[in-house]
Every structure is written in C-alpha cells, then in structure tokens.
Amino acid sequence: MSAAQNDESDIRPGEIAVALPERFDAGVYFIGTIRTPWKTRAECPKNPREAGDTRCTIELDARYARALEGIEKSTHLVAVYFMDRARRDLVVQVPRHLGEARGTFALRSPVRPNPIALSVVKLVKRDGTKLTVIGLDCLDGTPLLDIKPYYATVDAANLKQD
C-alpha cells in the first residue's frame, strides 16, 4: 500500500480491523477500464444520484469485444467494478457522514473484504468497445469486472410487496 493512501487507510477511533486470510480463494480479471472525470476520492460524487447526468465511459478490452453483441437491447446495465485502492480488513467502520460505528456489510463503503462495487447505469451509446453511460460515481481508471443487463423484475426490490 503506497504512502499516498495513508490518509484513507488510517483507522479512526471505533473502527475494527481483522486479519485477512493468508490466501485468496479465487482470482478475477480486469476486463476493461472505467473513465470518469474524478481523479481523487474527494472529487467523487457521494453516490450515483449526486453524479447527475455526468457521462462516463466504460472501455472494454478488445479481447472481450464480441461479448457486447446485443447489449443495445438494454436501456440500463449493471456495471461491476473493483475498488482497488481501498483497504480490505475493516469489519467495523465509522463513516464521516454517520459519525458512528457500523458493520462493513451494513455500509456501501469501498472498504470491504472484497472491494467489488456495482452501479446501475443508463446506456447512452456504444462505439465498438466503448460504452457511454450515466450513473457511475467511481474514480477514473477503476478496473471493470463485469457488465450485466439490468432487469427491473429481479434487480429492484419491491419494497412494498416483498
């Protein structure tokens, strides 16, 4: 972990770290790169709604180009990406906006054992392996893990009926 990350990596009073397992259980490929206007955590919107209609780009590696066939049938996608600059060992965190301790799995913080994020995005256009989308709030250069079609019937909880 580089010195540049120290500010983000410091533990605040009330936060709890655990020893992570010695080995990973599986590996992931970075299949592309997300391009956004935000170069630092401080610049990033707090959530996708705050990002408004900022257009970002998902650049898929050429190796996987054919995997985009038919993607235009979806108006919305789920982008899955890896927040590779976050520490992974905190189980209890004290987010600034909350000011109190809460378990990692009760938070959307990038700090988690597997720093995998998901964002529902609107697909604006596709140019070859570049997708222009609205709805991302992550750092420029964030590695892409997956793209899925968004299905409201399964991806949106029906909070009244469920």
Next chain:
Amino acid sequence: MSAAQNDESDIRPGEIAVALPERFDAGVYFIGTIRTPWKTRAECPKNPREAGDTRCTIELDARYARALEGIEKSTHLVAVYFMDRARRDLVVQVPRHLGEARGTFALRSPVRPNPIALSVVKLVKRDGTKLTVIGLDCLDGTPLLDIKPYYATVDAANLKQD
C-alpha cells in the same frame, strides 16, 4: 475442470470462446457460504422471482462477524457471490431459452470472465452470523463475496425518468 461439469462446459453451435489472460489481476476471499435447497443447476430456479418465497441462508465466516453490526436496519440486501462452477471463456453464448447467439454481457448467464452474481434479497432474520433471506436462486454451497445494504434510490433504475 471435473468430468461432472462436461455437460455444462460443452460449447454449442454459434458459441465463441476466447483465450483468457494468463494471470488474474486481483484476488477475492470467499467470506461465507450460501445454503439453498438446490443441489444441481437443473434444480435451480431460473431467476429469483421463480424462487418465490423460498428461504435460504447466508452463513458468514466467524472472522467477519462484527461486519454485520447494524445490518438489521436494512429490509433488503444485495448478496454478491461467486459462481465457481461456471466456465469463464465464452464471449458469445446460445442460451437454451433464447435459441440464438448473444454476447455474454447482454446475458445474466453464470458463464462470464468474472462469474460474479448479485441478488437483491429480503432479510428475514439474523441469528449471529446466519442470515435468513428470500430471493436467492443459486446452487447450495455457493461461495459468498459480499453483502451490501440495498438502497432503492441508487440500486433501482428509474426506467421512466432516466
């Protein structure tokens, strides 16, 4: 890859495989195990809605127990898990239910470069590190990667306004 998986691993006419990178770019920890009634792919519901109100269990490893603090504040969660029995090299697939070729990123198939799945689930109850939930459709024994609180404001696309 074991012989038992051959049926699922065969390529159908029209499907396209690519050579995957020689190395993974990052690692993930299996942080728990998902318990469901379904022991084979054939038994699994086709999607979470088809699973109806079947109750499944997310068993979190004791190491991460404190990360659940405050999780009861959420009625719904996003479960992120690893479909470790799926091949990863197909970029074009011919799903049986479609009968035509489509790119992997236009499908929710478990077969994808990073076989990471997400399900929005309803939290029924918590007993220590065991969460009883409704909304999963995966195989029994599926490794867990993450649990996040579900926020309708960011996780559900507003298909009319967006």
